Amino acid sequence: MRLAMLDLDSYLLRAFLTVAEIGTVNGAAVKLNRTQAAVSMQIRKLEELVGVTLFSRSSKGLELTSHGQIMLAYAREMVALSDEVGKRLTGKMIEDRIRLGVVEDFAAGHLIDILSAFRAQNPKVEIDIIVEPNRRLAKLFEDRKLDLVVCDITCLSRKPTLIWTEYLMWTVRSDFVADTEKPLPIIMFEEECPWTLPTIAALSQRNVKWKTACVASTLVAMATAVRVGIGIAPMMLTTKPEGCRTLDRSADLPGPVRIEIGLYAQPETAEGARYLVDFISRHTAILSS
Structure with a gap:
């Protein structure tokens, strides 16, 4: 009954989201242009309102508790809706240009529906989509030649906005x-690709006898090699070529290769880029479908 009567201030939710993103109260205070004490007080007030602890301390800083993880999705949605109402009532439309770097496998699958929906709602936002291998994307991002990047988390040392x-x-x-x-x-994959080691590990885990039949430098090259019948390739389901199938999960065959992908944003990004980050965060169900 108490939860049904909650009245959550977007001011508190924005503080919560910023702390969750950066991982420290001090860093969040700098980004929000508030004092550290003010941000700490806002987090405490939010925890008192919901009646649970949202953050726990670790050697890395503040990490979300299980309740905090649940709160994160709803907070993003509520803040985004608040912003959307404001834009619609004032007639304001975002006009911006975003430099988005995406690893090829995601550009060919997961992000298409999200970017299409984003463009439909924000027709005045232009998006430059740069498709490169993981490590090349990370280098471009570090050189500040990209506003946002989607790549393997092992390629960047900073904390991603979303994993x-x-x-x-x-x-x-x-x-x-x-x-x-x-x-x-x-x-x-090529030797320098971050997915090479987990692929070899998946093969070794079940003592599978294997040989390198082909080295593919791009998704197109890998898909072509599979369709030609050269051999077996580790691929995302969304990029499976026409006329191909995935192997049955047998004890005699290698298991799936687990990888982790991160969404990264520059510390100071324009309004359009920030809104796209929030939009992707609210549509992560598409990414995992």
């Missing part, structure tokens, strides 16, 4: 038959 887990599934041409008596022909 989600993805699995690379073993993909083959539909008529491919795996002969477990012989080394499996693997279509492998």
Whole structure:
């Protein structure tokens, strides 16, 4: 009954979201242009209102509790709706240009629906989409040549705004038959790709005999090699080529390759980029579907 009567101030929610993003009260205070004491008080007041602890301390700073993780999704939604109402009532439309870097596998799948929906709501926001390998994207971001980037979290040392887990599934041409008596022909990433090591680990975990049948430098190259029938490739389900299938999960075959992808934003970004970050954060269900 108490939860039904909650009246959450967006001022408190914005403080909560900023602390969650940066990981420290001091850093959040600088970004919000408030005192550290004021931000601490806002977090305490929010915790008193909801009746649970939202943050716990660790060696890395403040981390969200399980209740905080639940609160995060709702806070983003409520703040975004508050901003949207303000824009609609005042007739204001965001006009901006965003430099978005995306690893090829996501540009070809997960983000299409999100970016399409974002553009439909924000037609005056221009988006430059830069598709490069993970490490190249990280370098461009560090050089401040990108406003936002979506790449493997091992490529950047800073804390991402959003993290989600993805699995690379073993993909083959539909008529491919795996002969477990012989080394499996693997279509492998380039050595410098951050997904190479977890791929090898997945193969080693089940003591699978394998050989490198082909090294693919791009998603197109990997998809082509699979469709030609050269071998087996670790690919996201959203990028599975036509006429191909994923291997059954058998004890004789390698398991899925787990990777983690992060969304990163420059510390000081324009309104359009900030709004796109919030938009992606509110639509993470699409990313994990």
